[in-house]
Amino acid sequence: MARVYDLQSLSSPFSSRPRTPRTPIFKPISSIHCSSSSSPFTEKHSIKRYQRDDWVYKNQADQASTALSCSVPCDSDSIRQDDIALQLPELKRLLMVLREKRVNGGCDDGGECGPGNVFLVGTGPGDPELLTLKAVKVIQSADLLLYDRLVSNDVLDLVGPDARLLYVGKTAGYHSRTQEEIHELLLNFAEAGATVVRLKGGDPLVFGRGGEEMDFLQQKGIQVKIVPGITAASGIAAELGIPLTHRGVATNVRFLTGHSRKGGTDPLFVAENAADLDSTLVVYMGLSTLPSLALKLMHHGLPPDTPAAAVERGTTPQQRTVFAELKDLADEIKAAELVSPTLIIIGKVVSLSPHWSLSSKEASCLVEA
16 A cells, blocks of 8 residues: 655745846856756756856856766766866855955954854755744855755745855765865855855754764864754654654654665664654655665564655655555655655654545544554
8 A cells, every 4th residue: 555646835935936046147067967857956967056156167167068068977976076176266266355355354364353153054854935034044144155955946046146155965976075075164264254154954953964063163163053944854744744743643753864874775773772663763864775674673563564654855846755554665665766855754643644545534543542
């Protein structure tokens, strides 16, 4: 038993109002022609993403012919290396501009005025209307914004016209920048006096490595402010009408990462203590490891008919959802060809969703129990 839904979000005033491009449109570099995507997020091959970041590629304006074909495989490390090589000259120039601005404003090169602030901002699961008011204010006041792959394009449309955007996203097989490089970028621009905003999908401190960035910067004497966001578990569950906890059904909820630091298809050693009938499990980044995780959960006592759901691109107009029992979930996801980002929810509370295909009588009995 499984059901697949294409759930269209309500029209948003963020996406319906007319747009004025913030910067001139330059031809994209070659790597963006490798593939296309309808994702609302800022994928590495997104034309819109390269148009936003065109300020770091201006030295390629006279080499537009390279955009006519893809000279390297899409999964090649050379894409990342080319991106960084192209960006470095413009990044250095931006640093010089910021430092000159500080000096002209009465600060000396020794940093008498002190460093700028760094904000780690959660942008929620994708729908721009789920942003907090504080997040919007910080985004609009930034000098430089470093943004991840799971920050939606609609959120970036809120950025002020004078701000600079820099993509630092990561996806399987492609890290536009290493975590260490991201740390150094945040540090260098903060030391130059800039207001730096680090945009992350969901909440910055839930599987977003925000804690690592905060720790690094604080050790360097940089003030870090956290602006929380609605994490994917809460936002997507609410979209589907799934209560993460429910009296008499689920007494706790656990957020799990679906992959280990070393990669591979075997999930972390969580199945032994995660197979709790009274828990709701929410698995982030778990597409590749779900078959193994499901087997482990069932081996350790979770019933094969436990309700489950997998949600691709949750809270966006491109949202797709698969409902199935745990034993069938991996096969149904494969059949539906769900892609990242996909969130997985496992537990009896899934059957309380109005989209679950169990009869209302069965769901009512479950609540009363």
